[in-house]
Amino acid sequence: MFEMASNLTTTTTPRAVNGHSSIYLPTIAQVVDVQTETAFEKVYTVRLPGGQNLGHRPGQFVMVSIPGVGEAPISVMSSPSRTFDTFKLCIRNAGDLTSVIHNTILPGDYIGIRGPFGRGFPLEVFKGKDVLVAPGGLGMAPARSLIDEILDNREEYGRLIVLYGAKNPSEILFRDELRAWRQRDDIELFVTVDRPDESWVGHIGVITRLFPRVQINPFKTIAVTIGPPVMYRFVVMELLGKGLTPDQIWMSFERRMKCGVGKCGHCQVNHRYSCQDGPAWTYAEALAFEEAL
Amino acid sequence: MSLYILPKERLPGFVDNLRAGFRVVGPVRTETGYAFADIRSADELVLEYPTTILPPKKYLLPQRETLFTFRTGKAEDGAQQIEVEPVFQDVQPTVIFGVHTCDMHGIVLYDKVFSQGYKDEHYCARREQTYIIGIECLRPCDDASFCKDMGTLTAPPVYDLHMTAVDDNYLIDTGTEKGERLLLANVEAHLATTDDIRRLSQTLSAKWPHFRHRLKMTKDQIPSLMAINYGSHIWDTLGERCLACGSCTNVCPTCFCFDVQDEMALNMEEGERARMWDSCQLREFALVAGGHNFRASKASRVRHRMMRKGKYIQQVHGITGCTGCGRCQRACLVDITIPGTLNALYDEMQIDLSSATGA
Structure with a gap:
């Protein structure tokens, strides 16, 4: 139905040994900029050798590695529309690899990149439709890729609605962009936090509290939700309540991944491999898998 | 390609000739059972053996395999640098001698997994130089x-050559042209006569009554049986018994999942990334950074293994995910078995059906 990503060759520089090349060999790429986003997240700007374009679509991920530490899947934050000779990754300090990245990687340093992998969001299906994007927490990073892509090709899409939930004000990502989006009249933005502080004047509560604030045309809306697993069933209920059908609802399934190429078995959701068949799925697809939600 | 006949007395000569040009591995007797091992002399090879502890998968997907080496360091301007170099381990002309038919079915699956989609050349490079010589059970x-x-x-x-013991001879079927060349270059074998082939047919048809059925359902019913029973309470019962040791997946000819780990040399500048067999029965298998575990309970992990064997692999690759070799049963410390599980699920279905019809 959708094209599977197999554009490995666009980013790897496989050195052949006796005519053999390895799908596990990372391309060594340079980190050209590091920005602190919150206490937990930093944004890394990465340049592939020769400034090669990553050639991804929103919703895809790359395998990021530091030799001697390990490798982990990270969603691409930058949109294809803003990806030329560099791309951006928003990385949370959450595990063994990401803590080393946070603590040691500075501009000028090198990291390993493989990918992009997975099936991204099918923009050809989204075009001409209203798009409702509902990220929670770090889900805002891959959502940025989609939102920026739509903003940069604004006339090709209908309404753009963003419902963003964060735990607390200090964990809100991309504050500058959110401020800029508020100034635009072609993006409808609502932000809520679970636990406000004294400075917070916005919405309070979990992300589902935002849904009553927007009306959508259920006949021409695509919804995309990206966040922690616990969030999906509640967001999906809201979307179904608005009259969307399961195949109008897209979500992204993060799983443990060791290879990214459909071999190692870690990311399986029932018989499907999230790294290949996902991580973007429709709720209609997810319904067929007991392990999805 | 044809059927050949080889007198059994010529087998040692065949093996010794192969050893001159190939790494030859095959079943040998060990203190703890039969195991595939390097054949150092032809008399070590045992072709009438019950089963081996591990399937020959260890020669196609080593328990630990280096994927690439790396060197890290600092440039003059202080920036960190990385060099990587792929490694293709154990790529050498190899003959796996005496593979049972069940284990050949495991190799069929491996070939699909590692050659389809993104081609895994670590596997394929090794596989291309491997000859499979099967032995009829x-x-x-x-x-x-x-x-x-x-x-x-x-x-x-999937075999290059396949041998069947018929009286004092082996009837050898050539599955590939390279297998036929391997045979004819290393031993004097003659084309089988119509008499030889008649005796082969008699041997093959006579073997079936010796094997018994253990399942109450046919193999084609298993995927449906698994689909219907995803929510069965049997998974909870098995989960309570399971020790989550991973022995079953280690010995399984159709388990291929792996972990990837980096290992650093003592100088902290060089190292390698390697993959090693992993097990979906271990707690960490589906654990993600941040602490969420997609299969936290042992019941969910036992179910995942059984679903893979009975349904998922069939769905993805179109062939059965279980070869019926029985190794997981032999390895299990708490007697969790695939036939026992499938039959229990099947029995439950009969109870459910009879209660539904009021019988």
């Missing part, structure tokens, strides 16, 4: 096997 290994149920008691078209 004429007697059951033991009570744990259920190859007859799983349709793996006949050889799939």
Whole structure:
């Protein structure tokens, strides 16, 4: 139905040994900029050798590695529309690899990149439709890729609605962009936090509290939700309540991944491999898998 | 390609000739059972063996395998730098001698997994230099096997040569041209006569009554049985018994999942990234950074293994995910078995059906 990503060759520089090349060999790429986003997240700007374009679509991920530490899947934050000779990754300090990245990687340093992998969001299906994007927490990073892509090709899409939930004000990502989006009249933005502080004047509560604030045309809306697993069933209920059908609802399934190429078995959701068949799925697809939600 | 006849007395000469040009591995007797090992002299090779502890998968996907080496360091301007170099381990002309038909079915699956989609050349490079010499099973290994149920008691078209013991001879089928060349270059074998082939047919048809069925359902019913029973309470019962040791997946000819780990040399500048067998039965298998575990309970992990064997692999690759070799049953410390599980699920279905019809 959708094209599977197999554009490995666009980013790897496989050195052949006796005519053999390895799908596990990372391309060594340079980190050209590091920005602190919150206490937990930093944004890394990465340049592939020769400034090669990553050639991804929103919703895809790359395998990021530091030799001697390990490798982990990270969603691409930058949109294809803003990806030329560099791309951006928003990385949370959450595990063994990401803590080393946070603590040691500075501009000028090198990291390993493989990918992009997975099936991204099918923009050809989204075009001409209203798009409702509902990220929670770090889900805002891959959502940025989609939102920026739509903003940069604004006339090709209908309404753009963003419902963003964060735990607390200090964990809100991309504050500058959110401020800029508020100034635009072609993006409808609502932000809520679970636990406000004294400075917070916005919405309070979990992300589902935002849904009553927007009306959508259920006949021409695509919804995309990206966040922690616990969030999906509640967001999906809201979307179904608005009259969307399961195949109008897209979500992204993060799983443990060791290879990214459909071999190692870690990311399986029932018989499907999230790294290949996902991580973007429709709720209609997810319904067929007991392990999805 | 044809059928050849080789007198059994010429087998040692064949093996010794192969050893001159190949790494030859095959079943040998060890203190703890039969195991595939390097054949150092022809008399070590045992072709009438019940089963081996591990399947020959260890020669196609080593328990630990280096994927690439790396060197890290600082440039003059202080920036960190990285060099990587792929490694293709154990790529050498190899003959795997004496592979049972069930284990050949496991190799069929491996070939699909590692060659389809993104081609895994670490596997394929090794596989391309590997010859498979099968041996027809004429007697059951033991009570744990259920190859007859799983349709793996006949050889799939993955062998280069396939041998069947018929009286004082081996009837050898050539599955590939390179297999035929391997045979004719290393031993004096003649084309089988019509008499030889008649005796081969008699041997093959006579073997079936020796093998018994253990499953109450046919293999084609298993995927549906698994689909219907995803929510069965049996998974909870098995989960309470399971020790989550991973022995079952280690010995399984169709388990191929792996972990990837980096290892640093003592100088902290060089190292390698390697993959090693992993097990979906271990707690960490589906654990993600941040602490969420997609299969936290042992019940969910036992179910995942059984679903893979009975349904998922069939869905993805179109062939059965269980070869009926019985190794997981032999390895399990708490007697969790695939036939026992499938039959229990099947029995439950009969109870449910009879209660539904009021019988």
